[in-house]
Amino acid sequence: MTRRVPSRSRRSWAHFALFLLFLFSLIPSRLGAAEPFPGYPEAVREHAVRVVEAAGPGKGEALEREVRALQRAMFDSAILSMNAVPDRIFDRAAREGWKRRSYGSLRAVARVAPLSAPLWSWLAWEDAARFRFEEFLSDVIGLSGTLRQYGPALLGCSVWLVLLASASACWFAVWASLNLLLRAGPALTSDVARLFKGLPRPEIIASGIVLAGFAAPVACGVGVAAAAVFWIALSTPYLRRGELVIGGMAILLLAGVFLTGGLLEAIRPVAEAAGQGGWLGGEGYSFRGGAATGDAGRGPLTGPQWERMARFARARAEMEGGNLRTAEALWTGLIEEGGDLAGAYNNRGIVRFRLGRTEGALADFEAAASLAPAGGRAEWNAYQIYLQKFLLGQAARIQPVAWAGIRRLVPFDYRAEEMTHGELIASPLRVGDVWRTLFIVREAWLRDARGSAFHGLFFRPLPGGWVPAFLAAWWVWAATWKLLSRKVWTSSACRSCGVGTLVLGSREAGDVCNACRTRVGKGVRGGEESERRGLGISLHRRYVRACSVLFPGAGALWSGKELRAMLYGLLLSLFAGLFTVSWSAGTLADGLIGDMQDDIRRAALGAVALLWLAGAAWGWRSFENFQLVHNVSGKRL
Amino acid sequence: MQGKIADFGIPDIFQLVSSQGKSGSLAISGDDRVTIFLFSGGRIVDVQPDRRESKSLLGTILRDAGYLTDSELKRFLSSQGAGGKKIGQLLVEKEKVPKEILARYLVLQVKECLFDVLTLREGEYRFEGFAVRPFSWGGEPIRPDILLMEGMQFLDEYPRFREIFPAGDFRVARKRGERVDPYALSEVERVLWKALDFSENPDHVYRKACLTGFEGIKGMAALSQRGLIEISVPELVDRADPGRRLRDEIASRRRFDAIRMALWGAAVAAAAVWVFRGLLSLEAFRVFTAWVDFF
Numbered sequence: 001m002t003r004r005v006p007s008r009s010r011r012s013w014a015h016f017a018l019f020l021l022f023l024f025s026l027i028p029s030r031l032g033a034a035e036p037f038p039g040y041p042e043a044v045r046e047h048a049v050r051v052v053e054a055a056g057p058g059k060g061e062a063l064e065r066e067v068r069a070l071q072r073a074m075f076d077s078a079i080l081s082m083n084a085v086p087d088r089i090f091d092r093a094a095r096e097g098w099k100r101r102s103y104g105s106l107r108a109v110a111r112v113a114p115l116s117a118p119l120w121s122w123l124a125w126e127d128a129a130r131f132r133f134e135e136f137l138s139d140v141i142g143l144s145g146t147l148r149q150y151g152p153a154l155l156g157c158s159v160w161l162v163l164l165a166s167a168s169a170c171w172f173a174v175w176a177s178l179n180l181l182l183r184a185g186p187a188l189t190s191d192v193a194r195l196f197k198g199l200p201r202p203e204i205i206a207s208g209i210v211l212a213g214f215a216a217p218v219a220c221g222v223g224v225a226a227a228a229v230f231w232i233a234l235s236t237p238y239l240r241r242g243e244l245v246i247g248g249m250a251i252l253l254l255a256g257v258f259l260t261g262g263l264l265e266a267i268r269p270v271a272e273a274a275g276q277g278g279w280l281g282g283e284g285y286s287f288r289g290g291a292a293t294g295d296a297g298r299g300p301l302t303g304p305q306w307e308r309m310a311r312f313a314r315a316r317a318e319m320e321g322g323n324l325r326t327a328e329a330l331w332t333g334l335i336e337e338g339g340d341l342a343g344a345y346n347n348r349g350i351v352r353f354r355l356g357r358t359e360g361a362l363a364d365f366e367a368a369a370s371l372a373p374a375g376g377r378a379e380w381n382a383y384q385i386y387l388q389k390f391l392l393g394q395a396a397r398i399q400p401v402a403w404a405g406i407r408r409l410v411p412f413d414y415r416a417e418e419m420t421h422g423e424l425i426a427s428p429l430r431v432g433d434v435w436r437t438l439f440i441v442r443e444a445w446l447r448d449a450r451g452s453a454f455h456g457l458f459f460r461p462l463p464g465g466w467v468p469a470f471l472a473a474w475w476v477w478a479a480t481w482k483l484l485s486r487k488v489w490t491s492s493a494c495r496s497c498g499v500g501t502l503v504l505g506s507r508e509a510g511d512v513c514n515a516c517r518t519r520v521g522k523g524v525r526g527g528e529e530s531e532r533r534g535l536g537i538s539l540h541r542r543y544v545r546a547c548s549v550l551f552p553g554a555g556a557l558w559s560g561k562e563l564r565a566m567l568y569g570l571l572l573s574l575f576a577g578l579f580t581v582s583w584s585a586g587t588l589a590d591g592l593i594g595d596m597q598d599d600i601r602r603a604a605l606g607a608v609a610l611l612w613l614a615g616a617a618w619g620w621r622s623f624e625n626f627q628l629v630h631n632v633s634g635k636r637l
Numbered sequence: 638m639q640g641k642i643a644d645f646g647i648p649d650i651f652q653l654v655s656s657q658g659k660s661g662s663l664a665i666s667g668d669d670r671v672t673i674f675l676f677s678g679g680r681i682v683d684v685q686p687d688r689r690e691s692k693s694l695l696g697t698i699l700r701d702a703g704y705l706t707d708s709e710l711k712r713f714l715s716s717q718g719a720g721g722k723k724i725g726q727l728l729v730e731k732e733k734v735p736k737e738i739l740a741r742y743l744v745l746q747v748k749e750c751l752f753d754v755l756t757l758r759e760g761e762y763r764f765e766g767f768a769v770r771p772f773s774w775g776g777e778p779i780r781p782d783i784l785l786m787e788g789m790q791f792l793d794e795y796p797r798f799r800e801i802f803p804a805g806d807f808r809v810a811r812k813r814g815e816r817v818d819p820y821a822l823s824e825v826e827r828v829l830w831k832a833l834d835f836s837e838n839p840d841h842v843y844r845k846a847c848l849t850g851f852e853g854i855k856g857m858a859a860l861s862q863r864g865l866i867e868i869s870v871p872e873l874v875d876r877a878d879p880g881r882r883l884r885d886e887i888a889s890r891r892r893f894d895a896i897r898m899a900l901w902g903a904a905v906a907a908a909a910v911w912v913f914r915g916l917l918s919l920e921a922f923r924v925f926t927a928w929v930d931f932f
Contacts, residue, residue, distance in 0.1 A: 159928040223915065224916060517662060520664055539890070539894050
């Protein structure tokens with residue numbers, strides 16, 4: 001019997017497989033390698049990971065325990081908020097398929113991420129969608145607290161509002177320009193036909209030219225704003241006063257959009273400092289490194305106020321990272337500089353307490369409390385030291401103030417009754433006082449606007465420097481036409497029956513023909529004339545109805561309801577703008593923001609659809625009534 | 638102001654508007670037609686007649702009077718449709734008719750229409766007050782009270798003169814070889830006698846003489862009594878169906894409008910795609926997502 005020799009090839013395959021297994025273990029997986037909470041101390045990271053793992057449907061009590069443990073660890077490192085915690089939980093929920101049931105877990109972790117504006121917004125949105133009024137109010141209060149205390153949240157929301165306004169303004173310009181052009185279309189066609197009256201059927205040539213005038217910017221790929229101004233300018237000679245107001249409003253809003261482009265360009269460096277890992281966002285996400293003065297001195301973050309804030313953020317980062325001596329030196333430097341000292345005293349007190357210098361800590365807390373008696377934090381911290389030193393009389397004296405003070409620290413959910421010894425509350429970096437300086441109109445906006453993304457997107461192919469002149473030219477054009485209309489005969493289409501007449505002077509005086517004023521139906525002239533008038537009325541009605549359906553509110557413009565049509569256009573544009581902003585964020589952002597914006601997009605789309613239908617019906621009905629008043633409605637013909 | 642003619646007579650309405658110096662439009666409807674008079678300061682500045690045969694339209698009057706040919710009238714009407722101008726203004730601008738002649742014919746048109754509405758016994762009137770500016774190319778505004786007096790007189794006399802002539806359509810011509818001393822005739826007879834060179838159709842003769850139908854028939858009766866004219870009844874001839882021409886024209890306009898609407902629809906669809914790409918493209922999304930960078 002021959003001894004069986006092991007196959008070499010089979011053994012080599014086994015070695016190769018083991019080698020591959022070894023290699024795979026070296027390749028970090030996306031989830032395994034990505035540090036979920038970079039920059040935080042080890043103990044805090046561990047607790048935060050446990051919180052994320054404990055989250056899930058029906059795990060309320062376990063999660064509460066882990067959240068409380070994480071909060072204690074955060075107190076040890078003077079960390080106020082870990083905005084990454086709800087982000088990681090939501091990521092996990094989305095990955096494991098319980099995103100729709102993550103509400104309970106996310107509400108529970110609001111205690112350790114009170115400065116997360118996306119979390120509060122998401123909770124508020126969910127409460128609103130589920131008609132939970134009390135929770136909704138509490139979330140709105142939490143969100144407002146976050147906006148007041150956390151700079152990036154306030155800035156982000158401000159920029160969101162600015163972008164929403166810009167998108168809405170663009171939609172309004174599109175709505176207004178198309179409506180006004182279609183309103184002026186018949187009269188414009190008549191005037192163009194006058195140029196070709198020597199040719200047979202000049203109305204056909206004129207219709208083609210007007211259509212080409214409409215389609216040319218579309219075919220050339222001109223930006224939305226540039227085309228809107230062109231269309232409004234085309235229709236200007238044929239507009240009533242109220243319609244000119246709509247056109248002027250659109251031009252003003254577009255000027256605002258142009259300037260907003262400059263604002264966004266100017267504020268872009270702030271986003272780098274305020275985002276995750278930036279010094280402005282250090283209270284929500286760990287500030288990892290950077291220059292001693294943060295990024296202060298760049299862009300709009302210039303000046304001693306911003307430099308002081310950057311040093312404050314640096315000191316907070318050192319404090320959170322456990323570098324207590326460096327932190328103490330930085331706080332001492334800030335105190336010696338002067339300015340708003342309550343926060344610096346309070347934070348130096350915490351550092352000194354951690355260093356074991358209780359007397360110095362107490363002195364700092366008392367100094368902070370005397371500087372900002374209503375602050376709450378310093379009183380609580382002093383109260384804790386009194387207890388530790390068995391100064392029970394003093395502790396009892398300030399206990400009510402200390403307990404009440406930390407309860408008022410919205411959006412922080414501090415509960416004195418469950419807080420234990422040594423849980424001191426740090427003072428956060430406050431950006432709320434200086435954010436307004438970012439939004440003061442300055443010359444740099446105009447300069448930056450010329451090369452902004454908005455300029456490239458909406459005003460192409462105009463060179464940046466020409467845009468203000470281009471927008472101003474419309475006003476000159478409108479004023480010129482107002483003067484010329486006193487001398488130049490121009491066509492006017494009767495708003496009721498569509499018949500063309502030549503008018504001189506005020507457009508209001510001639511925009512309803514004599515036949516319609518006298519309410520004679522189609523019977524001004526007998527025979528052929530009557531038939532022709534009937535046909536004209538019927539075609540005009542079809543035109544206005546088509547306009548009303550395609551461009552809601554158009555029928556109201558034909559009926560002379562300019563102001564109401566403008567208000568309707570603004571409302572429709574607002575929701576269309578909301579749709580644009582929410583769809584863009586829902587497409588490009590993920591996590592809580594992406595999810596919430598997806599929901600908002602659906603709601604905005606529904607609102608736009610409803611408003612569209614309502615506007616179409618309103619315009620249709622208004623025009624029908626208008627014709628009825630002038631005795632040219634369907635029933636009378 | 639509105640009401641029934643039976644309650645408030647047409648002369649009274651005109652006198653009221655005239656005496657109060659009102660401006661606006663007075664629409665008088667009755668006998669299946671509507672005539673609109675435009676007043677400025679209580680005087681008549683224009684009229685928009687309503688006649689099934691379009692006899693009272695200014696273009697038709699001038700054509701019948703020989704100032705325009707059929708083709709010229711059609712051309713002016715089509716250019717009027719494109720530009721919306723009044724035909725009188727077009728004719729003066731193009732120097733086709735002198736302004737003074739046009740002014741006379743505008744007065745004639747107003748007279749015709751006023752005499753015509755005076756015959757109404759049933760119907761409605763409606764006055765709408767608004768600012769009316771007299772036309773720069775028209776004549777002087779007309780005092781309605783003077784016209785009313787003439788109108789009432791002719792209204793009384795018309796049946797007596799009309800019965801001299803055959804009922805329905807008829808033709809008139811000078812008697813051959815008849816020589817007339819123009820100074821022996823009245824002013825109306827003289828212009829009619831002269832206008833008989835122009836046409837045998839009495840309506841065209843009145844037009845050429847710039848007389849209303851009432852004035853014309855009275856003058857023609859006088860010429861007939863003098864034995865200066867021959868009266869005949871024309872033979873009936875088939876005419877082309879005007880209804881069919883109108884139907885063709887309406888169908889053509891409807892087709893053109895449908896094509897135009899379709900083209901506009903396509904342009905609007907292209908614009909919708911373009912707006913979508915401008916405001917809802919990835920490029921736009923990147924701009925509108927700038928706020929997320931703060932969180």
